[in-house]
Amino acid sequence: MGIQCTLRENELRSWGRAIQSLCLMGGNEVQLQFTDVALTLTTCDDAISTFASLSFNNTFFSSYECEATDADNLHCKIPTKCLLKPFRSLKFLTKCASECSIEFSSNSDNLNITIITKFGAKISYSLHLTSNTELLQLDFDSNSLKSNVTCDAKLILGSLSNFHEAKGDLTLKIDETKMSLRNSITDLVQKQGKVYTELSLNAVDFIEYTLQQDCQVTFPFREFKTFVVFADTMRLPVTLRFMSQSTPVVVSIIGKEGTYEGSLTLGNRSHPDLVENDSRNGNLVTSIDAGSSVTQTRISTSIPIPHISQGSERLNNGSVTVSTTNGSVPRVRKKRPLLFPNLGRVIPSKVIPLIILSDSEIDE
Amino acid sequence: MEQNGFLNTQERAQDNPGDYKFIGIVNHIPIIANLVKSIAFTSKVNVSVMERGIMFTVEEGKYIQASVTVLRDVFEKFTLSSTDLEINFKIPSKELLDCLKFFLSDSRSGESFSTAGATSSEVPISSLKVMYKSYGNPFMILLDENGVITDFQIKTEPFENELMEMIMEDSVVAKLILTAEPMSDLLGEFEGSNPEHIRISIYPNKEIKMSCDGVAGFMTCVIPHNSDIVQGFECLVECHATYKFQVLRHTFKAMNMSQTMSIKIDSVGVLCLTFLMPAKTDSFVEFYILPNTLEDNFPTDELEIV
Numbered sequence: 001m002g003i004q005c006t007l008r009e010n011e012l013r014s015w016g017r018a019i020q021s022l023c024l025m026g027g028n029e030v031q032l033q034f035t036d037v038a039l040t041l042t043t044c045d046d047a048i049s050t051f052a053s054l055s056f057n058n059t060f061f062s063s064y065e066c067e068a069t070d071a072d073n074l075h076c077k078i079p080t081k082c083l084l085k086p087f088r089s090l091k092f093l094t095k096c097a098s099e100c101s102i103e104f105s106s107n108s109d110n111l112n113i114t115i116i117t118k119f120g121a122k123i124s125y126s127l128h129l130t131s132n133t134e135l136l137q138l139d140f141d142s143n144s145l146k147s148n149v150t151c152d153a154k155l156i157l158g159s160l161s162n163f164h165e166a167k168g169d170l171t172l173k174i175d176e177t178k179m180s181l182r183n184s185i186t187d188l189v190q191k192q193g194k195v196y197t198e199l200s201l202n203a204v205d206f207i208e209y210t211l212q213q214d215c216q217v218t219f220p221f222r223e224f225k226t227f228v229v230f231a232d233t234m235r236l237p238v239t240l241r242f243m244s245q246s247t248p249v250v251v252s253i254i255g256k257e258g259t260y261e262g263s264l265t266l267g268n269r270s271h272p273d274l275v276e277n278d279s280r281n282g283n284l285v286t287s288i289d290a291g292s293s294v295t296q297t298r299i300s301t302s303i304p305i306p307h308i309s310q311g312s313e314r315l316n317n318g319s320v321t322v323s324t325t326n327g328s329v330p331r332v333r334k335k336r337p338l339l340f341p342n343l344g345r346v347i348p349s350k351v352i353p354l355i356i357l358s359d360s361e362i363d364e
Numbered sequence: 365m366e367q368n369g370f371l372n373t374q375e376r377a378q379d380n381p382g383d384y385k386f387i388g389i390v391n392h393i394p395i396i397a398n399l400v401k402s403i404a405f406t407s408k409v410n411v412s413v414m415e416r417g418i419m420f421t422v423e424e425g426k427y428i429q430a431s432v433t434v435l436r437d438v439f440e441k442f443t444l445s446s447t448d449l450e451i452n453f454k455i456p457s458k459e460l461l462d463c464l465k466f467f468l469s470d471s472r473s474g475e476s477f478s479t480a481g482a483t484s485s486e487v488p489i490s491s492l493k494v495m496y497k498s499y500g501n502p503f504m505i506l507l508d509e510n511g512v513i514t515d516f517q518i519k520t521e522p523f524e525n526e527l528m529e530m531i532m533e534d535s536v537v538a539k540l541i542l543t544a545e546p547m548s549d550l551l552g553e554f555e556g557s558n559p560e561h562i563r564i565s566i567y568p569n570k571e572i573k574m575s576c577d578g579v580a581g582f583m584t585c586v587i588p589h590n591s592d593i594v595q596g597f598e599c600l601v602e603c604h605a606t607y608k609f610q611v612l613r614h615t616f617k618a619m620n621m622s623q624t625m626s627i628k629i630d631s632v633g634v635l636c637l638t639f640l641m642p643a644k645t646d647s648f649v650e651f652y653i654l655p656n657t658l659e660d661n662f663p664t665d666e667l668e669i670v
Contacts (some may be wrong), residue, residue, distance in 0.1 A: 082580040088556045096549050110581060119546055120591035123553055127581040 001074055002105035003034040003066040009098050011060060014234060014255075016087040018054050018262070021230035023080045025052040025223045025264065030083050031136050032111070033075040034104065036066045042136055043080070049267035050223045051138045060259040068106075075135055076104060078111055082127045086113045138265060142250040145241035146212035149179065153231035153238045153253075155205060160225050164195045169269055170221040172242070172249075175214040177203050184218060207237055217242050219249045219266035227251050227264045242268075385445040386413045386496045393492050393507075396434055397464035399641065402618035402649055403430040404457040410524055411503070413444060413451040413496070422457070423524075428611045429652045430618075437646060440491070451496060452523035455503050463505050463516045496520075535630040537603055538566040541596035542587075544622040544639060550574075550585050551616065554609065557583050561656060563606045566629065568599040576609065595624070605633035605655040615639075618649040 007015050018041075022030060026043025033040040040055040058064035068074035086100075087093065096117045103112040113125045159181060160166070169184040182198035203209045231238045231253045241250040245268055252263040390396060399420075403409070406422040417435040436442045444451070493506040502517040551574075554562060559576035566572045575584040589597040615637050619625060622639035629635055633655035641647045 079580070085556045085580055085583075086553075089552070092549055092553060096546065117546070117550075119593045121546070121550060121585060121587045121593070123550070124584045124586075125581060126583075 001067050001072060002103065002108075003039070003068070003074065004063075004101065004103045005039065005058075005061045005065070006063040007100045007102075008062045011062070012093050012097055012100050013090065014260075015056075015100070016090050016093045017230060017233055018056075018260075019083060019087045020090070021226055022052055022054055023084045024226045025050060026080060028080055029077045029130055029132065030080055031075060031077045032104070033073075033135070034066050034068055035072075035074070036069055039064075039066075039102075042138075044136065044138075045223070049269075050220055051265040052223070052227070052263070053138070053265075054260065054262045056260045057258070059257075060255070073135055074104075074106055075133075076111060077130045077132050077136075078127055079130060083111075085127070086115060086123075086125050140248065140265065142241050142252065142263065142265070145243045145247060145250060146210075147174070147215065147243055148208065148210050148239055148241040149174070149206050150208035150237050150239040151201075151206045153228050153234075153236060155201065156228050156238060157225075157232045159199050159201060160228065162199055163197045163221070166222050166225045168221055169218050170224060171216060171218045172240075173216040174211060176211060179203070179206075183221065208239075212243065215242065215244055217245060217249050218269040220269075223264060224251060224266060227253075227262070230262070384443075384495045384497050385451050386494070387441065387443045388413075388418070388439045388494045389441040389491060390434075390439045390494075391491045392438060393464065393490050395641065395647075396438070396492075397461075398621055399432045399434065399618075399647055399649060400457075400464065401461055402621060403432050403614075404461055405430075405614045407457060408454050408521070408524075409457045409460065410452065410454050412523075415444065415449070417442075424611075424614070427608060427654050428614060430614065430649065432647065432649050434647050453496070453499075453503065453520040454523055455518045455520055459516075459518050463507070463518070535632070536628050537601055537631055538599040538627075538629045539596070540566070540572060540594060540598070540627045542625055542627065543593040543595065544619050544625040546593045547625060548616065548619045550587070551612075551619070553585070554583065555613070559583075559609050561606050562609045562612060563604065564629070564635070565602070565604040566599050567602050569597075572627070596626075603629055603633070605629060605635065607635060607653055607655055611653055615651045615653075618651070622649070 022041055022043055025045070027045045030041055030043045033042070036058070038055050038057050039061075040053060042051070042053045044051040058066070066074075093115075096119070097115050098118045099116040101114045101116075103114075109129055110126045111129060113127065115123045115125075117123070163170075163183055165183075171182050171184055173180045173182070178200045180198060180200040183196065228238055228251070234253070234255065236253045236255065239252045241252070242248075248268055249266045250263055251266065252261070254261050400409070403420060403422050406424050408422070410421040412419045412421065415436070417433055417438070419431055419433045421429065421431040423429045490507070490509045493508070495504040495506070497504075501520070503520050505516040505518070507514040507516070554574070554576060557576055557578040557580060559578045562574055562576045564572065564574050569589060571586050571588045573584060573586045575582070577583075587594065618639045619637075622641060624640045626638045627635070628638075635651075635653040635655070637651040637653070639649045641649070
């Protein structure tokens with residue numbers, strides 16, 4: 001049982017961009033799942049707080065031969081760095097490559113990729129697969145998220161360019177008239193000099209703006225921006241679905257003529273911004289008014305910070321509670337692994353209903 | 365005032381041109397600077413001044429030898445002492461490149477940092493004068509830019525006589541002539557795999573194959589003999605040889621600058637890569653690379669090294 005598919009020059013560039021973006025958003029492995037209808041690539045980061053998926057219909061390819069059906073679960077996993085190698089250089093794919101074929105067989109330990117150049121040379125890769133064969137699936141229905149907004153990727157990307165760093169978390173606050181984005185400062189030790197940016201977008205700038213209720217959600221910045229950059233290069237609109245602070249945020253795109261779809265499921269982080277509004281104190285860096293409004297504040301040393309020992313305040317894909325005592329060594333709860341309660345569980349092999357974990361269950 | 369603006373006062377009043385064994389004046393500074401940079405992967409470079417021109421030669425670890433030959437025709441003036449057939453000395457690469465750094469570029473077009481973005485009226489008029497007096501004296505470089513003269517003196521050392529003699533013309537078993545740019549793109553794909561070794565196989569009337577085995581898996585690149593980038597393909601017998609990829613990587617800079625290149629392999633597996641530079645200079649860069657192991661006594665019908 002196997003698959004053989006071919007990409008021509010026109011699709012190859014899109015495919016290369018998709019692979020590069022997917023590898024940036026995920027962790028160490030990418031899963032390829034093959035059916036007679038589509039080829040799906042999925043990855044999740046090590047903390048299981050982001051889950052990215054790109055599904056290419058058989059119509060995306062110039063030829064597609066696959067004997068497997070959905071029930072056959074034909075899939076493989078490959079290290080991210082290995083999958084990236086043939087598609088590392090977009091310049092090479094654009095300038096030299098004319099065709100790319102992908103072959104996989106269920107009884108093989110390798111994924112074979114062959115690129116044929118415009119001048120007749122042929123480059124073949126035989127990439128080793130990982131030994132982990134568990135099928136990764138996210139059991140979550142994004143249609144259950146009742147609020148959704150759709151806009152050109154360029155609009156969001158232009159807004160994100162106002163942020164100094166694509167690090168940490170991004171908070172999205174939305175009501176009937178506007179959507180605001182702001183970055184979260186969660187690293188108190190290295191807070192000095194950081195720029196706090198808040199940006200508003202008017203509802204009229206969106207293609208679709210459906211709200212069940214006003215809400216505020218917080219999610220990882222870097223992966224979100226990577227996905228939006230990919231959508232922008234493909235010139236596609238981006239849809240954000242969300243509902244409340246206890247549900248994930250799903251960002252999705254649909255390719256031209258529906259030949260491919262992409263989605264990014266982001267864990268909703270419920271921790272408070274450690275720099276409170278009333279303690280934000282510093283120099284106003286810029287204030288731009290061009291349809292949207294942007295406010296930026298640079299945090300200065302005058303802000304009093306609680307006494308926290310090094311390494312304990314860094315928020316890194318987990319819920320960390322920091323407590324301080326007067327004059328004594330602060331007691332800090334250990335960093336929690338790697339499970340976001342409101343993302344649910346990313347399940348291997350079997351389909352299990354979404355499990356919501358409470359904080360007490362995390363402690364156990 | 366002397367030709368090209370070099371004033372006599374810059375050469376010290378007590379010297380006269382007859383004291384110098386070699387004097388050369390050249391205007392194509394950026395191209396020559398980039399040629400020298402393409403082989404400056406060692407700390408020292410051997411300089412040989414001959415009737416036909418100047419040759420810069422480097423050698424690393426007895427695995428690779430590279431040379432740049434700047435032909436006499438490139439020079440506006442080329443004066444070699446009548447008593448010397450050849451003048452040899454060694455100078456440090458870093459200092460030589462420091463002298464020429466403002467004319468170095470990274471682009472295939474050869475546009476240098478000194479001329480990048482400049483309009484035709486702003487491009488500085490530059491010329492280079494190189495001089496060497498005698499053994500023990502420094503190698504002198506006078507750089508003239510619109511009348512501003514910079515004087516460099518680089519200390520010389522004795523020429524390294526133990527360079528490997530890479531004679532292979534009579535024993536060449538395969539010779540290919542290819543367009544350099546696509547070859548550079550193809551070898552650039554190998555860099556992504558970062559292999560330790562690369563195996564080159566040439567099959568008569570068929571193809572040249574390059575392959576490597578890395579942590580990610582196996583990678584092969586096949587160029588058929590009738591590919592658009594192959595301008596000439598001669599192969600007497602099937603031959604295979606393996607080379608260190610880190611050593612082959614030293615050729616990439618020259619490959620990026622070149623338009624046409626040739627690949628030759630001889631009967632013991634020595635690889636010779638020659639890169640012809642753009643027509644302005646008629647210069648070329650040559651690399652000799654030894655295979656991973658040398659074996660004696662190959663069967664003539666099937667040569668294989670490693």
